[in-house]
Amino acid sequence: MKVVHHRMVTMFGLLHFLFFGALPAMARDVDLLISFKNSLTNPSLLSDWNQAKGVCEFRGIACKAGYVSSLTIRELPLGADFGSVSAHILSLPNLETLSLQSINLTGSISAHANCTTRLKRLDLSSNHLRGSVSDTASLAASCTSLQSLNLSNNSIGQAFYHSYPSFLPNLKILDLSYNKIATNKDIQWLFSKLGILKHLDLSNNNIKGSIPKISNCTFLQYLDLSSNQLSSIVPAGTFSHCLNITYLNISSNHFTGIAPPDIDTSMNLVILSLSNNNFSGEIPISSLVAMPGLQLLELAFNNFSGSLPNSVSNLTSLELLDLSANRFSGPIPHSICTQSVSSLKVLYLQDNYFSGFIPDSLRNCTNLVSLDLSLNLLSGSIPGSLGSLSNLKDLIMWQNNLNGDIPAELSSLKSLKNLLLDYNNLTGTIPDGLVNCTSLNWISLASNRLTGSIPIWIGKLENLVILILRNNSFTGSIPPGLGDCKGLAWLDLNSNQLTGNIPPALAKQSGKIVASLLVVGRRYVQLSIGNNNQCHGTGSFLEFDGIRSDDLMRMPSTRYCNFTRAYTGFTGDNLRNNISMLFLDLSYNQLEGHIPIEISTMQYLMVLNLEHNRLTGPLPEKLGDITHLGVLDLSHNFLEGRIPASFSALSLSGLDLSNNLLTGPIPEWGSLVTFPAYAFENNSGLCGFPLPPCNSGSTSREDRSQLSSTNNQSFQSWRIALGLLFSLFFIFGFVIGQFLEQISVYFGCDYVSVLY
Known part of the structure; x- marks a missing residue:
């Protein structure tokens, strides 16, 4: 009985505590949260924080045993001050996790109160907080149980005004990326006081000077110093004590000399990125093979040279190897992927000087997803054995000396999305079996010696966005079925031997393009052609991942085509649905017949180039309705009649109607008046500015009526059209040469980057 009685007393005491002793503590949680809410510039954003509800029902609140243990609010413009967070939120006695991302939090982190002893995770990223690294360390030290502190994407980095704390007690994760840290005295202190820190991210700051040695990094596993201003050589022993590090990223700095010596002491490395520096010499293969777990190796955009050693095949765990934009030469080793099971998924060797044949051993890279060998000196044929790589999505080999046919075996690549083989010496036809590659987004076979007709089955590729077959010897007619492609936004067939009419069915996809099918996130370059009779069309459009802009001069076509500008950017996905080409x-080409009026339904068409064909008939009045048209070239045809008054509403940056049979007065409003005489010369009877004036006696009533109508539309239509064009010009991320010629002059630069 005594035991039972004792248990009853204990139970009663516990219940008494839970229902009576806990109430004041819960009330304190409510008071602190309401006080924080009342400190906001717009308390209504937290309207559900009211005393009529239980505290555990407040927005963003999680509880344990009735107490507030976690508070998470993201992307809500509260406009809070850090002092209020310190006074109210950090004082919650049982708080373990606080995450206030993107809430427009301001103030200095130096104005902090003592944290609750239970706080383990604090995330204040993507706000407007100020302070120094010293303040950051003091904040971490005052929160004695804190294990993770995220202050990324703020304004941390102002000069420190007081001494650093002596240690960081329990901190394991510290993220100060995307801030304004500039002095390397800050990282010297951090490197000397790492304690049990496992994860340190200082990327995307402005840290200058040389990299200090890390004297005490026993526990460090993750270190990111990328995208800073660090320079000079990496001294021996810098990372020699970091025996447990698995992630090391020092890319996008200004390091020089050989690759970091003694890197082989970090035998547990899984990810190593040294890209975008000025490292030189040979690849440190002996150090790399000492890392059995290495999965990702990025050495791109450096000055490494010499050959790629056969021992690269000993990196058996490697999944990504990026050696692009260096000075490697010699053959691609036949030993690559000779292991019975290869882990390699991504192989980037573009923009080097590799020569010889493409090794057939690549067929052993059974997990390969992306292969880029562009801008090298490779010769021979494309191995048909690549067709066995069932996971391959990217086959990119533009600008080499490859010859022979496009292997029919590639038809087995059901996952293939990008087939880019421009600027080679490929012959034969496009294999019909590629119709099975239904995932294709981008087909680019320009500047080869391909023959035959453009396959009808291309219209069945519903995911196709870019089709570039320019500068080949294709014959026959343009397949009307191309209009069935639901995402075709870029069609370049110039400089072939195509005959027949322009199919009106090309406009079938107008208003039906599905934006989700568009190519996203691919870096490209648009080369704008100057005045040169040897090269035709509007310009060259190339995939541009892993290529130095300066190395474009290695392309023979840049010398004889007189490319005047190179515009780079990324293809984007910010198009809405229901657009057009x-x-x-x-x-x-040798196209005949009239310009189909259906082209006028392509409301988002920016470039229309039909020059040097055999087109006849009048200029369709409806072409003036293409709201976004910026470049129009109809020169060197047999077009006749008058220039429609509707053309005055077009906001054109490039126009050529020369060498036709056009007659009558040139409309005197809109962008037409901005073009020189050569845009209209060599016609049968065009007159008016910029050509000689029309003979008033020969101007018909119809002509005068047309001019009067144009005058009435006047400057208002011109302003509206111009505004619409420039506001929507960058919709897809494709940069049209003639437009950007003007923009580059305005900004005073040769290269224009457009990021999405």
């Missing part, structure tokens, strides 16, 4: 170049 953006780029249509059918120039330098």
Whole structure:
């Protein structure tokens, strides 16, 4: 009985505590949260924080045993001050996790109160907080149980005004990326006081000077110093004590000399990125093979040279190897992927000087997803054995000396999305079996010696966005089925031997393009052609990942085509649905018949180039309705009649109507008046500015009526059209040469980057 009685007393005491002793503590949680809410510039954003509810029902609140243990609010413009967070939120006695991301939090982190002893995770990222690294360390030291502190994407980095604390007690994760840290005295202190820190991210700051040695990094596993201003050589022993580090990223700095010596002491490395520096010498293969777990190796955009050693095959765990934009030479080792099971998924060797044949051993890279060998000196044929790589999505080999046919075996690549083989010496036809590659987004086979007809089955590739077959010897007619492609935004067929009419069915996809099908996130370059009779069309459009802009001069075509500008950017996904084609170049063929009026339904068309064909008939009045048209070239045809008054509403940056049979007065409003005489010369009877004036006696009533109508539309239409064009010009991320010629002059630069 005594035991039972004792248990009853204990139970009663516990219940008494839970229902009576806990109430004041819960009330304190409510008071602190309401006080924080009342300190906001707009308390209504937290309208559900009211005393009529239980505290555990407040927005963003999680509880344990009735107490507030976690508070998470993200992307809500509270406009709070850090002092209020310190006074109210950090004082919650049982708080373990606080996450206030993107809430427009301001103030200095130096104005902090003592944290609750239970706080383990504090995330104040993507706000407007100020302070120094010293303040950051003091904040971490005052929160004695804190294990993770995220202050990324703020304004931390102002000069420190007081001494650093002596240690960081329990901190394991510290993220100060995307801040304004500039002095390397800050990282010297951090490197000397790492304690049990496992994760340190200082990327995307402005840290200058040389990299200090890390004297005490026994526990460090993750270190990111990328995208800073660090320079000089990496001294021996810098990372020699970091025996447990698995992630090391020092890319996008200004390091020089050989690759970091003694890197082989970090035998547990899984990810190593040294890209975008000025490292030189040979690849440190002996150090790399000492890392059996290495999965990702990025050495791109350096000055490494010499050959790629056969021992690269000993990196058996490697999944990504990026050696692009260096000075490697010699053959691609036949030993690559000779292991019975290869882990390699991504192989980037573009923009080097590799020569010889493409090794057939690549077929052993059974997990390969992306292969880029562009801008090298490779010769021979494309191995048909690549067709066995069932996971391959990217086959990119533009600008080499490859010859022979496009292997029919590639038809087995059901996952293939990008087939880019421009600027080679490929012959034969496009294999019909590629119709099975239904995932294709981008087909680019320009500047080869391909023959035969453009396959009808291309229209069945519903995911196709970019089709570039320019500068080959294709014959026959343009397949009307291309209009069935639901995402075709870029069609370049110029400089072939195509005959027949322009299919009106090309406009079938107008208003039906599905934005989700568009190519996203691919870096590209648009080369704008100057005045040169040897090269035709609007320009060259190339995939540009892993290529130095300066190395474009290695392309023979840059010398004889007189490319005047190189515009780089990224293809984007910010198009809305129900748009139309953006780029249509059918120039330098033998096309006949009228310009289909259906083209006018392509409301988002920015470039229309039909020059150097055999087109006849009048200029369609409806072409003036293409709201976003910026470049129009109809020169060197047999077009006749008058220039429609509707053309005055077009906000054109490039226009050529020369060498036709056009007659009558040139409309005197809109962008037409901005073009020189050569845009209209060599016609049968065009007159008016910029050509000689029309003979008033020969101007018909119809002509005068047309001019009067144009005058009435006047400057208002011109302003509206111009505003619409420039506001929507960058919709897809494709940069049209003639437009950007003007923009580059305005900004005073040769290269224009457009990021999405």
